[in-house]
Amino acid sequence: MPELLDFQDAFVAALAGSPSALSPWLAPGEGAAGLAVYRNTIAKGCVDALAANFPTVLSMVGEDWFRAAAALFAREAPPASAALLDYGEAFPAWLERFPPADDTPYLAGIAHLDRLWTEALFAAEAPVLTAEALSVLTPDTLAETNLPLHPSVRFASFEAGLPNLWIAAREDREDLELSDQAQTLLLVRQGGAVTARVIGSAETAFLRACRDGLTSTQAAQRVFEADPTANLASLFATLISEGVFTP
CATH class of the missing domain: 3.90.930 (Outer Surface Protein A; domain 3)
Structure with a gap:
């Protein structure tokens, strides 16, 4: 059991960008492709969750803009748990300092209201x-x-x-x-x-x-x-x- 926990911690570290954490179990370079697939799957899940949790922002900026911004946010603020139903607590504040959103200063406020809707629901x-x-x-x-x-x-x-x-x-x-x-x-x-x-x-x-x-x-x-x-x-x-x- 302790070894399993160690492996899980190392796996999380590898997904975060430190593949050497898995060196006790994998040779250098081994498993890189699998990690990339897994990492991409998680990233897509985060973007999809943000789209679901901030539908008003999505409708205002469009699919391409939103998904690009959401991917950057997910990279900077990955989820703290596997449950993504209320993922994105920090997204409104993040939009306030996101340069491409400077032309729409109300966007962070719209995101804040989307977030309050999610909080009310759960x-x-x-x-x-x-x-x-x-x-x-x-x-x-x-x-x-x-x-x-x-x-x-x-x-x-x-x-x-x-x-x-x-x-x-x-x-x-x-x-x-x-x-x-x-x-x-x-x-x-x-x-x-x-x-x-x-x-x-x-x-x-x-x-x-x-x-x-x-x-x-x-x-x-x-x-x-x-x-x-x-x-x-x-x-x-x-x-x-x-x-x-x-x-």
């Missing part, structure tokens, strides 16, 4: 807080209660209209225009599917307050600071119906 399971469960609380108790966010909830704010652009691209719409209006995208998993919508400053303030552990009263104060005209009851009912909170 987030931990948890019960959803229902209106019925809240109805048994007294007003005073509810006022002092923190409403934890469901593990699948993700939201991100941008100074420009990246969320609407991202949604339009995901829906294959033709109106792919980037507005200069600040927007926040909310993602949450419902019934095994991830839903996404653009939310306003009031809802964003409420979610941030809940995320930071503030009470319902404090969260409501944040709402009216962000938008004095907000309809708090409607806002709260909508978030409850979307399964944003957990008991």
